[in-house]
Amino acid sequence: MKRTVLAAAALLLACTWLGFAEPADNFQAGGLEFGGELSVIYQPSYGIFNSEEREQDSGEYYLYVDGTANIGIFLVDRLSVNLMPSVMVYKRKYYSDGKERKYTDLALGLAAGCNYYFLPMNSLALSVGLNAGVTVMPGIDGIYDDLDNPDDSLALFFNLEPNVACYYFVSEHLAPYLVVAPELNVYRQIKNSAGDKVDPADTFLEDIYLQMRVKLGVKYFLPEGGRFQGKYKDYADSNEMDKK
Numbered sequence: 001m002k003r004t005v006l007a008a009a010a011l012l013l014a015c016t017w018l019g020f021a022e023p024a025d026n027f028q029a030g031g032l033e034f035g036g037e038l039s040v041i042y043q044p045s046y047g048i049f050n051s052e053e054r055e056q057d058s059g060e061y062y063l064y065v066d067g068t069a070n071i072g073i074f075l076v077d078r079l080s081v082n083l084m085p086s087v088m089v090y091k092r093k094y095y096s097d098g099k100e101r102k103y104t105d106l107a108l109g110l111a112a113g114c115n116y117y118f119l120p121m122n123s124l125a126l127s128v129g130l131n132a133g134v135t136v137m138p139g140i141d142g143i144y145d146d147l148d149n150p151d152d153s154l155a156l157f158f159n160l161e162p163n164v165a166c167y168y169f170v171s172e173h174l175a176p177y178l179v180v181a182p183e184l185n186v187y188r189q190i191k192n193s194a195g196d197k198v199d200p201a202d203t204f205l206e207d208i209y210l211q212m213r214v215k216l217g218v219k220y221f222l223p224e225g226g227r228f229q230g231k232y233k234d235y236a237d238s239n240e241m242d243k244k
Helices: 002-016 051-056 224-243
Strands: 032-044 061-076 079-096 099-121 124-138 142-144 147-149 154-168 174-191 208-222
Touching (some): 079 124
Antiparallel strands (some): 032 061, 032 208, 124 154
16 A cells, blocks of 8 residues: 555655646537556565575466556536446466476456536646446366366455545646556355355355555546547638638
């Protein structure tokens, strides 16, 4: 958490060196917004300065990739609705008793939400929002004792996320942003690794958990007028040429 906050502070500080930029008509009805968040973590299973452990555990690793895209449209001024597809991949490879073990977790998610924006100054925007979504986690075959290890499991992950975000415009339409979001989520296993149906032992409400998230991302805003400005300009120029 501390590292994330420090990284966010460093990003916002770096943005101030680029000067202030005006967001213009980015938040008017009809405009579009495109964004995304991506994190990649690769960690060897051994201490990098431990020669004995490095030789013994060579080839072992953890890999974590988590990415979310954001596509939104402003229905009215300052209010946008968004669609957010996401993918998460987690891989681990290690050896036990001289035999290879490998497994992969995959999560494919789709969420919808809305954001309302405030403009306290030209280069700064704030938003409050609410997202809701579902993630599908199918089982993926792995390796156990050097043999294929089939996994026919299936699980669902439901989430509800109120959020607050801060955007700093480094150009007229481009803004890195910081999000702080408590997330309520429920995990439900549908099938076990053998493919058999699983009946939950508790009720839906008894299985709600809370996560606190801090996220960094970037968005590009495309006002409705900006999408056609170039065409109008070319058309006007051609008319002027015809008159001449």
